[in-house]
Amino acid sequence: MAxxxxxxxLATWQLSEAAARAHRILREYLDGENxxxxxxxxxxxxxxxxxxxQVDLGRATGLDRSDITHTVRKLEARxxxxxxxxxxxxxxxxxxxTEAGRRMLVxxxxxxxxxQDEVFMPITDAEITVxxxxxxxxx
Amino acid sequence: MAxxxxxxxLATWQLSEAAARAHRILREYLDGENxxxxxxxxxxxxxxxxxxxQVDLGRATGLDRSDITHTVRKLEARxxxxxxxxxxxxxxxxxxxTEAGRRMLVxxxxxxxxxQDEVFMPITDAEITVxxxxxxxxx
DNA sequence: GTGATATCATTGGTGATACCAACATACTAA
DNA sequence: TTAGTATGTTGGTATCACCAATGATATCAC
Numbered sequence: 001m002a003x004x005x006x007x008x009x010l011a012t013w014q015l016s017e018a019a020a021r022a023h024r025i026l027r028e029y030l031d032g033e034n035x036x037x038x039x040x041x042x043x044x045x046x047x048x049x050x051x052x053x054q055v056d057l058g059r060a061t062g063l064d065r066s067d068i069t070h071t072v073r074k075l076e077a078r079x080x081x082x083x084x085x086x087x088x089x090x091x092x093x094x095x096x097x098t099e100a101g102r103r104m105l106v107x108x109x110x111x112x113x114x115x116q117d118e119v120f121m122p123i124t125d126a127e128i129t130v131x132x133x134x135x136x137x138x139x
Numbered sequence: 140m141a142x143x144x145x146x147x148x149l150a151t152w153q154l155s156e157a158a159a160r161a162h163r164i165l166r167e168y169l170d171g172e173n174x175x176x177x178x179x180x181x182x183x184x185x186x187x188x189x190x191x192x193q194v195d196l197g198r199a200t201g202l203d204r205s206d207i208t209h210t211v212r213k214l215e216a217r218x219x220x221x222x223x224x225x226x227x228x229x230x231x232x233x234x235x236x237t238e239a240g241r242r243m244l245v246x247x248x249x250x251x252x253x254x255q256d257e258v259f260m261p262i263t264d265a266e267i268t269v270x271x272x273x274x275x276x277x278x
Numbered sequence: 279g280t281g282a283t284a285t286c287a288t289t290g291g292t293g294a295t296a297c298c299a300a301c302a303t304a305c306t307a308a
Numbered sequence: 309t310t311a312g313t314a315t316g317t318t319g320g321t322a323t324c325a326c327c328a329a330t331g332a333t334a335t336c337a338c
Contacts, residue, residue, distance in 0.1 A: 004199040006183035006248070011255055011271060012161045018274040019158030020296090022151045027323080036323065044145035055286060060143040064326060069288055091286040091333045109145070116150055122276045132150055134270045135157040137261045159325090166294080175294065194315060203297060208317055230304045230315040 022119045029111045035104075038063060038071045040112065043097065043105045046081065051096035053086065080104050161258045168250045174243075177202060177210045179251065182236065182244045185220060190235035192225065219243050 007013045030036055035043075038061075045060035046052070052060070058068045072095055075081045080101035086092035097105065120128050146152045169175055174182075177200075184199035185191070191199070197207045211234055214220045219240035225231035236244065259267050 002198055003201060004184040004187040006187050007180060007200065010251065011267060012165060012251075012258055014271055014274045014278065015161050015258075016158050018277040019155050021278055022154050023323095024296095026151060038324080041146060045143040048143040048145050053286080059141055061146065062142060063324095065287070066289075066291095066327085067325080073288095089286085089334070093287070112149065112151075119151055119154075119277065123273055127273055128150060130269065131273045132153050134262055134266055135153045138157040138258065139153065139160055162294095163325090177295080192315080202295095204316065205298085205318075205320095206296075212317095228305070228315085232316070 022115075025118050026112075026115050029115050030108070033104075033108055033111055035108060038067060039075060040108050042068070042071050042075060043080065043101060043108060046095060046097045046101070047105045047109075051094050053092040053094055055092070057095060075101070161254075164257050165251075165254050168254050169247070172243075172247060172250055174247060177206060178214060179247050181207070181210050181214060182219065182240060182247060185234060185236045185240070186244045186248075190233050192231040192233055194231070196234060214240070 003013070026037065030040060041061040041063065042057060045057055049056070049060060054068045054072060055065065057063070057072070058065050061068070063071070072081060072083065076083060078100075079098055081095050082098050083093045083095050086094050123131065142152075165176065169179060180200040180202065181196060184196055188195070188199060193207045193211060194204065196202070196211070197204050200207070202210070211220060211222065215222060217239075218237055220234050221237050222232045222234050225233050262270070
């Protein structure tokens with residue numbers, strides 16, 4: 001990368017370059033499974049938390065409610081999730097994984113693991129620990 | 140942030156969270172100067188490299204040619220850059236900063252420095268050095 | 279109980295970032 | 309000279325992040 005000095009010297013630039021590489025690799029792998037980042041986030045949260053409302057899904061994934069709506073509807077069309085109205089609060093729609101959704105999540109989890117391996121290949125496990133400690137303090 | 144376990148445990152997630160925070164801060168500060176990331180990158184490259192072609196601008200900034208076209212035209216409309224045809228190669232358009240562009244870059248450079256300070260406030264200079272070393276190896 | 283307030287899902291946006299393909303023009307190399 | 313290449317432009321697409329308005333529903337204050 002022959003980036004110009006002003007950019008290459010910025011710490012935020014280097015941070016965003018590393019994240020961009022990780023993101024490119026993630027996108028590439030997810031694309032191979034016909035998924036995107038929003039979809040993985042939603043499936044992952046449902047895998048962890050079971051049947052939950054869309055608001056809770058938003059909190060668990062960091063997605064805006066409107067993006068949750070869109071993503072959940074796409075996943076529903078592909079039969080990866082099902083929805084029902086919450087009997088105790090008609091405003092809420094409760095979302096959960098279908099069997100196909102669970103299988104998809106298993107596949108995506110594996111793929112995501114490959115992404116981790118590829119992204120962090122250049123550094124050792126001990127270095128990853130150091131890195132994550134610093135990143136966490138930045139977040 | 141109460142992200143779900145599957146996401147919070149991903150190293151790539153933590154990397155992208157830290158980068159996202161940096162990006163939010165950058166956006167906020169640039170917005171205050173009526174600029175965006177593409178515009179700063181182009182101005183910064185022109186500040187470093189002087190009069191250069193759009194292809195070279197793309198290489199120096201990591202931007203696609205089409206995005207360079209768009210960004211340079213916007214900067215030209217605001218009189219921050221000027222363009223002329225390369226007398227030695229009529230395909231090329233040579234771009235350079237105007238006086239107003241130079242002043243804008245000075246302002247943006249200062250703002251970008253504030254962004255660095257705010258983003259990396261939570262860790263020490265020595266830790267920044269460690270972090271950048273690891274990030275560079277990941278890129 | 280009722281009126282004000284808040285919450286939830288939805289709809290319909292915006293802007294930034296990162297790409298891609300096709301094209302006309304202009305140059306280069308065989 | 310001709311085939312191929314480089315450059316800038318145009319006109320897209322996808323992803324990600326975010327915002328405002330709205331109707332339906334719940335909850336709170338009284």
